[in-house]
Amino acid sequence: MPRDIKARRVCSIPDNLRFIPEGCSKELTVITVEEVESLRLCDLESMDQDTAAGLMNISRGTLQRILYSAHRKIAEALCRGREIQIKGGCFELSEERCKGEKGCSYCCFRLKEINSIQGDAEDDRK
Numbered sequence: 006m007p008r009d010i011k012a013r014r015v016c017s018i019p020d021n022l023r024f025i026p027e028g029c030s031k032e033l034t035v036i037t038v039e040e041v042e043s044l045r046l047c048d049l050e051s052m053d054q055d056t057a058a059g060l061m062n063i064s065r066g067t068l069q070r071i072l073y074s075a076h077r078k079i080a081e082a083l084c085r086g087r088e089i090q091i092k093g094g095c096f097e098l099s100e101e102r103c104k105g106e107k108g109c110s111y112c113c114f115r116l117k118e119i120n121s122i123q124g125d126a127e128d129d130r131k
Contacts, residue, residue, distance in 0.1 A: 013039040015039060021091075024088065026086050028086065030085065034082040036090070038091060039094045043061070044075050
């Protein structure tokens with residue numbers, strides 16, 4: 006029997022959950038919230054994978070698999086003109102949402118100042 010998936014920590018759910026190119030195909034590419042968080046930390050914030058994995062409370066190997074999956078999905082959507090939708094995943098979200106504006110050096114998870122809640126993208130946006 007496989008182990009349960011451990012919830013990955015994310016700072017916020019992106020404000021925009023759909024990206025639709027001009028003249029897009031009918032096909033859809035779905036990216037999870039934790040895949041977006043891995044892209045944000047490693048590519049946008051330029052963190053090394055060990056640091057990003059620590060912030061997400063996962064191993065470096067798990068972060069690498071999530072990151073590679075996100076890169077593949079984004080490349081496929083861009084090259085084939087597919088809509089990108091962000092939804093789902095197994096993550097825990099900070100109760101106070103910095104929306105990524107403070108930068109990760111002030112992350113409440115890192116400072117252990119705030120409790121976290123588990124959620125799903127659709128449930129939490131209401």
